[in-house]
Amino acid sequence: MSIEREDLMICPARVTLDAAQMAFFDGLPTKAPSVQAELGCELEQGHEGSHAALGQQVDTTMWWIQWTLSASEINPYTWCPATHLPDTERRDDKDCALFNGHPGSHSSAKRSWQASEAA
Incomplete structure (x- = not known):
């Protein structure tokens, strides 16, 4: 197993979702995989503000968990x-995989379920 350079630059913070948060995600109308109870921050290591992890995507809305201590x-x-390529028709590994207004650098980490949802 190789470690991508970008993986070394991602914040190591983790969060465990509570029962109410899991129930919220379970209630969303989507075909995406179920949300894991423990998620890792997807932002650049050393970022400003709260940590963030994508919980679920429904149509054009992404539901992000944000947390502090x-x-x-x-x-x-x-x-x-x-995006690295202008006028792309779909999200792929060349687009930033974070939310609009995120702190720090853009991430081009591809999420396989997002790509299959966009197809």
């Missing part, structure tokens, strides 16, 4: 508009 919440966002 004292609290966590679920917030709706749209995709970050940054």
Whole structure:
């Protein structure tokens, strides 16, 4: 197993979702895989502000879990508009995989279930 360079630059923070948060995700109308109870921050290591992990995507809305040492919440966002190729028709590994307005660098980490949902 190889370690991608980008993996070394991702924040190591983790969060465990509570029962109410899991129930929220279970109630969303989507065909995406079920949400894991423990998620890792997807932002750049050393980022400003709260940590963030994608919980679920429903149509054009992405539900992100954001947390600090004292609290966590679920917030709706749209995709970050940054892309390496202009005028792309679908999201792929060349588009930023984070939410619009995220702190730090853009991430081009591809999520396989997002690509299959977009197809």
